[in-house]
Amino acid sequence: MKKKKGAADNLKNKTAIQKHREWRGGLDTAYDYMQWCRLWGILIKWAASHPVQNVRAVFRYRWMFSYLTVPSFFDRLCEGQRGAGLRGARNNLNYLASDVTKTLTTIFSADMHLHPDSKKAEELNKRIICVDELLPNLLGKGFPDCKMILFQEYPMYLPSLINQHSPVHYIEQSELYGLPADVCPLPSFEAGLAIEDDFPKIGCCMLTSNMPCDGSIMTTMLQERRIGLPSQVLNVPLRWKEDEVQDYAVEEIRSAIAFLEEHTGQKFDWDAFKEGCEIWNRQNECKFEKWDMNRTDIPPHTGSSAWLYRIFEHQAVAGEPRALRNDLKVNRILRKQVAAGKCPKTIRHRAVLWNTPCNNYANFNNWLLNCWGIESVCEMIDIHGTDLIDTGSHESMLRGLADHYQTSTMRAHTKGGSEVMLDSLWEKYEEYNADMIIMFDQISCKGVGAINGLFEEGAMKRGIPMVRVRQDLMDPTSITRREMRNDVNIFMQSVMKEEPVDASLVEFDDDESW
């Protein structure tokens, strides 16, 4: 009998490049093709807007190579997707591409590495505020004539997701420089960029922060030496559930506003800020609706494109009208499928994915679903910044913003005590009617590592199947994608005694894949 072809049979050995793009049925393939054309339209528009500058940027910055692989990255995030899931994912990703290319244009137009001695670039820099990428840039809405840029987002965070090998060179540089090799790869990558002088030279001032953890605080020192901009730390309290810290959190923001006013020469615009907060509240409401839909038997908006978009929205485009329009469009698409009761995927298990996901395997969720039928109905990284901001007064908005910071990406759960990291897991498990937990064991996130035993005890006490998946956030040289898959394979075969949905995906070599 002829062996049935699986998804991995269409992948080239080692690079995992698709021999041909995925056949998803006539309608979905046509939709995917159109969205692919839309993506290329965005990329060509960007490239053609400043051709010389962009070519120079690609040749100047190693991390820019990763952006050339974006079409392939989007394909990976949409692997196996059909119906509303595919449509939602493609719209989210293309919105992301259009926003990122716009920001890259601003960055490169102002970059003194690319335009040394340029008066025009100097002028542009007077209106650019750099902020640590872990500080959501909603505050920037109060400076409508300036552009607030998440400083490490574009050279570090996004490339680490797009191309798993992009952090390796920079991590090596920080280790060669003599920095300890056992810190989390995120701050190591940032330090490597500073050592290699691979951050764009932009901005008039910089807001740094103590987010999300000690590793990041250390690397800020190195980055400051390289960047050389006037800077101020915006401290965000760790024990964010406690009321006593809130006055301090608001004071920190007031002081940051005074710092930004001084260096940009602009007055903080409360009306513009209020408008930004109101848009953000509506973006958040769209997210709540998506979560509600994911609690049904037909979870339509799951996987990497959902959490990646959420992080980007929360950090980079909170309060952005175009992002809200995308959310409303995607929700309309998802609602239709749920109302029709259609579920175009094989779901055997509903899983809660806990702890920080693995950047160097952003499409891990797709693999879980396509190989074992494990649907990621709820993810820890997706749940942050969920309180609506009260826009009634200046004070209430600042309190809302302080909360928005304290419940930011990685911070909401990995700091703040066991009730947010541990208790919340069992609540979400019930809420989403889950039947298993995928626990990321991020080997260099020591704060969470310390309570690994409590997760295991809790799962055992409740009789919940829980698989631990080792990973190292963005360093594929410590734990490979294959090893991550293997953790799940062993669990599914020996504990759950199950057969895969697609046997070709159980074991394949993608070590050289982007």
Add this chain to the structure above:
Amino acid sequence: MKAIKILITIMLAFLAVTVPIYWFNLDTKLVKLIEKPMMKRYDSMPRDNRL
């Protein structure tokens, strides 16, 4: 009528070029081809690592 003919020709030409690129993943394969030379270039760039 002529305008419609031109429009249809343009659309067909667009499809004839882009559909094979899409289906055979030629855009990704092309980027893979330039990866090595690009990395060589980045490796050979002079760097000032003093902080």
